[in-house]
Amino acid sequence: MLAAFVKKETLHILRDKRTILIVLLIPIILLVLFGFALSLELKNIDIAIIAEHRTESIRQLAEKIEANPYFTYKRVINSGESDECLRRGDADAIIIFSKDFEKSLQRPTDKPVIEIITDASNPMNSNAAIGYLQSVIAGSISPIAEIHMLYNPQMSSAYTFVPGLMGMIFLLICAMITSISIVREKETGTMQVLLVSPAKPIYIVVAKMIPYCILSCLNLVTVLLLSKYLLHMPVENGWLGVCLISFLYIILSLSLGLLISSIAKNQVMALVLSAVVLLMPIMMLSGMIFPIENMPWLLQEISYIVPAKWYIEAVKKLMIEGLPFRSILTELLVLLGMTLFLVIISLKIFNRKKD
Amino acid sequence: MGTVTVENLKKSFGKVQAIAGISFETVAGEIFGIIGADGAGKSTLLQILVTLLTPSGGSGTILGYDIFKDYRKIRTLVGYMPERFSLYPDLTVEENLQFFTKLFNVRQSSEDLSLNTFARQLIPFKNRRAGKLSGGMKQKLALSCALVHNPQLLILDEPTRGVDPISRTEFWQKLISLRDSGKTIIVTTSYMDEANLCDRIAFCDQGRFLLTDSPQSIINKEKEPIYAIRGSNMFRLLQTVRQWERTKACYTFGDTLHLRIDKGYSTDELLHFLKNSGCPDVSIQAIKANIEDCFMQLVNNPEKAETTIN
Numbered sequence: 001m002l003a004a005f006v007k008k009e010t011l012h013i014l015r016d017k018r019t020i021l022i023v024l025l026i027p028i029i030l031l032v033l034f035g036f037a038l039s040l041e042l043k044n045i046d047i048a049i050i051a052e053h054r055t056e057s058i059r060q061l062a063e064k065i066e067a068n069p070y071f072t073y074k075r076v077i078n079s080g081e082s083d084e085c086l087r088r089g090d091a092d093a094i095i096i097f098s099k100d101f102e103k104s105l106q107r108p109t110d111k112p113v114i115e116i117i118t119d120a121s122n123p124m125n126s127n128a129a130i131g132y133l134q135s136v137i138a139g140s141i142s143p144i145a146e147i148h149m150l151y152n153p154q155m156s157s158a159y160t161f162v163p164g165l166m167g168m169i170f171l172l173i174c175a176m177i178t179s180i181s182i183v184r185e186k187e188t189g190t191m192q193v194l195l196v197s198p199a200k201p202i203y204i205v206v207a208k209m210i211p212y213c214i215l216s217c218l219n220l221v222t223v224l225l226l227s228k229y230l231l232h233m234p235v236e237n238g239w240l241g242v243c244l245i246s247f248l249y250i251i252l253s254l255s256l257g258l259l260i261s262s263i264a265k266n267q268v269m270a271l272v273l274s275a276v277v278l279l280m281p282i283m284m285l286s287g288m289i290f291p292i293e294n295m296p297w298l299l300q301e302i303s304y305i306v307p308a309k310w311y312i313e314a315v316k317k318l319m320i321e322g323l324p325f326r327s328i329l330t331e332l333l334v335l336l337g338m339t340l341f342l343v344i345i346s347l348k349i350f351n352r353k354k355d
Numbered sequence: 356m357g358t359v360t361v362e363n364l365k366k367s368f369g370k371v372q373a374i375a376g377i378s379f380e381t382v383a384g385e386i387f388g389i390i391g392a393d394g395a396g397k398s399t400l401l402q403i404l405v406t407l408l409t410p411s412g413g414s415g416t417i418l419g420y421d422i423f424k425d426y427r428k429i430r431t432l433v434g435y436m437p438e439r440f441s442l443y444p445d446l447t448v449e450e451n452l453q454f455f456t457k458l459f460n461v462r463q464s465s466e467d468l469s470l471n472t473f474a475r476q477l478i479p480f481k482n483r484r485a486g487k488l489s490g491g492m493k494q495k496l497a498l499s500c501a502l503v504h505n506p507q508l509l510i511l512d513e514p515t516r517g518v519d520p521i522s523r524t525e526f527w528q529k530l531i532s533l534r535d536s537g538k539t540i541i542v543t544t545s546y547m548d549e550a551n552l553c554d555r556i557a558f559c560d561q562g563r564f565l566l567t568d569s570p571q572s573i574i575n576k577e578k579e580p581i582y583a584i585r586g587s588n589m590f591r592l593l594q595t596v597r598q599w600e601r602t603k604a605c606y607t608f609g610d611t612l613h614l615r616i617d618k619g620y621s622t623d624e625l626l627h628f629l630k631n632s633g634c635p636d637v638s639i640q641a642i643k644a645n646i647e648d649c650f651m652q653l654v655n656n657p658e659k660a661e662t663t664i665n
Contacts, residue, residue, distance in 0.1 A: 001458065001460065004453070007454075008450070012443070012446075193440065195407060198458075
């Protein structure tokens, strides 16, 4: 009988082309968006230079800027052009070398004078540009003080997002879609027939979960492949651990979906419940966007019951910090407990006859 | 012992009493119709009978099994078609039938299929999605799915709502042949013409059965004359007739008005009254009361219902 149920659910999923497309594309789109387009770092800062004499050291600096992936070296402009250039957006920052720049380099007593003009209409970008420029210029002009970048800035913001995204994607797909599919059956009256049939309620529930579980595992594979080959995450041997804890999290999300479906009376309510009651706290309280350490005491306490917080924490440890599997034992146990709790509660509610 | 026996069944949702004490018994091989307006408690009653809901009070047995204790057993023996039952629109006719067959743990043999004449009619459409079937076809498929395990008791909640007249007739022919094969059918409907096809009917209003009897004897018991009135401006006519002091009840029935008047008065006086009130060209005709007239009478005069039952 279970096989018949699973077949039926699989057909539902396969026939609903739009949903399956969305489900499979969401992780890819989100990963690519957060990984590249929505990067917090500034890239492609357009740089123009004003210099009266093109001396050797200025030429060297220009080359360095050109070689740096953060900058796009535009051209040398005249001093009168600078305002116009910024206003038109031709350059985000202009470096002005003073007339006696070359000479001042020779005399250690004089400080070389370099002006940097930036378009500060976006203060964040302008600050970042100045920061980058200063380090590049300092490294080029006084070669004694070498500047090391202790982190790998090029990719850093891309992969700090991955664990948070995973926490969100699985919850979104498992909880939202499972609950909607169960509530849909309530609406069309088929659930009543299933319930009065000899089939045990647990079959109905497990059969609902299996196809979505497979779908989510498919998504897990996509996400992991993208993280490895597109974002080049340096996960050496944590893959198995990530898969294990993700699988647990998927089961947890599925039972959350089941719980929602027992509360919600119609599909719209199921959607709202999963979006508002589940998604919002996960975005806000899981540490995905805002660091938990910075939150007021009460919110920190609440964050302990958000499953995504534990999951994201564990995935961070494994994928980003590269810690061994035993370091996530706490998270694993907490999630296991939460999953058991939710599975039991939601089965109880589902099993209960209406009275 | 009856197929279904319930005694003083009650069901409340919070403060709302949906079923206020219903007792009835059905015998094997009858079509038992429950007639009533929306919200009368029909669906709730059926949901209790199929053990989806637990009653707040009363007792009952289905095919000899207790509705409180033996609900698992009852579920294997009853065929149920809920209100708005629409199967799985994204599965084909065949997939729907297969799924329900497996659901009820039935080993499908060719014999079963030939018994299920509706299912046979559906063979040409077996690869069509259930959602693409016409309303009548959908109901046939739904009934076929409810019949896969050859239940002795069928409980159908407004199975013909929104179905065209021809399909309704076919559907009822099927119900009658099922009854003739010995099955008991409990069906709710709001179509009065379907009420006449039932062996016995119960009028349900505000969670009570006002009257339970065969349609024929309900009609025969009705002694008061009913008048059918026809005229040009029906709305105005209705308003005017209701103003006449001898009018007991007047309501629209199709394209006519049905009227009951106080005893000892004739319709000539009404004609006169109507002429004076600016409603000429009216024809009045004495007719035999039909099921709907009896229902209207009972709903409007519930105190009469008690006496009829006794």
